[in-house]
Amino acid sequence: MLGAAIVALLAISDFDLTPIRTLRSVHVGGGGTIISTQYNPFAILAIALVGLAIVGAFAWLIARFAPLLASASFASIGGTSSAVARAGQRIERELSKVLELIRGHISSNESYAKSLANAQSRLSELSEGEQVRVIVSLLVAENERMRRDSSELKVKLEESQRQIETLRSNLIEAEEVVLRDPLTGVGNRRCFDIEIEKAIADSRDSGAPLSLVMCDIDHFKRVNDDFGHQVGDEIIKMFSRVIEASVRDGDTVIRYGGEEFAIILPKAGQDVAKSIAERIRRQFESKKLTVRETNQKIGQMTASFGVAEYRSGDDTELLVQRADTKLYDAKSGGRNQVSTYGDN
Secondary structure (H helix, E strand, O other): HHHHHHHHHHHHHHHOOOOHHEOOOOOOOOOOOEEEOOOOOHHHHHHHHHHHHHHHHHHHHHHHHHHHHHHHHOOOOOHHHHHHHHHHHHHHHHHHHHHHHHHHHHHHHHHHHHHHHHHHHHOOOOOHHHHHHHHHHHHHHHHHHHHHHHHHHHHOOOOOHHHHHHHHHHHHHHHEEEHHHOOOOOHHHHHHHHHHHHHHHHHHOOOOOEEEEEEOOOHHHHHHHHOOOOHHHHHHHHHHHHHHOOOOOOOOEEEEEEEEEEEEEEOOOOHHHHHHHHHHHHHHHHEEEEEEOOOOOEOOEEEEEEEOOOOOOHHHHHHHHHHHHHHHHHHHHHOEEEEEOOOO
């Protein structure tokens, strides 16, 4: 939207604007009289509409990235917060520069309009050809100034357009980073909130099934206590890799918190979700873990899973609550298992 508005303004600035701004240019008739000079209200409206489009585009851009910039201070990846903040400041400066260009161009238009009005009032009082030629010369000079101003505006707008496109690309990349868990590289809670709302809306609109799997590494606290948090982090990363290798394209893996993960499974009923969870469970328990530096055996690690399929009327909170309930059942039932609704 912003690009289109700037392109429109660039297109306008390519032309000699005098014919656009006047319904009829200044002409000297055979008798040395002025035929007519009128300001073009349609051209004024067109330029105003382009200006409004650009201002609207700025509002869209700010609304689009304001949540990202607001969340930047909470980003946990080293340097991400400052990088997003810097990008935000740069785009603010660039937008201010474009607005200043527009203000300058509007001011130049107003000055040109006053020159035309002044020339028209004076020409009606002149009788000698030499005086008429002087006024016409002034108008020609004013037109040349407007042509130069328009040319400079075009160059500056093109540069600002390039800068804004680059900054927008940088902010989109930064947004991707903000939605990732720094330890595992999978989605974080912010990503979960966005993706689960989207998945529920899609399921509600299309009628396609949707399932949510909540899973948790068993006895993880004991691993942290016995081997330290660094080893615990490595196990979390390994568990996330096992999950990512077992899900389908289009599924979303989230580190929900600590050693707990969520898996959003669009177009998957409970049976499909259970099958995927079982595959993850088997892969994870098959790993033989040893601390590389000390050669200590960690032993077998396992995980528990709760599965819930979306039901009509569910919101995010209710769907998560139902999946969490089944995860609790899997834990209390002996761990290292997948629990679903309808299980005996």
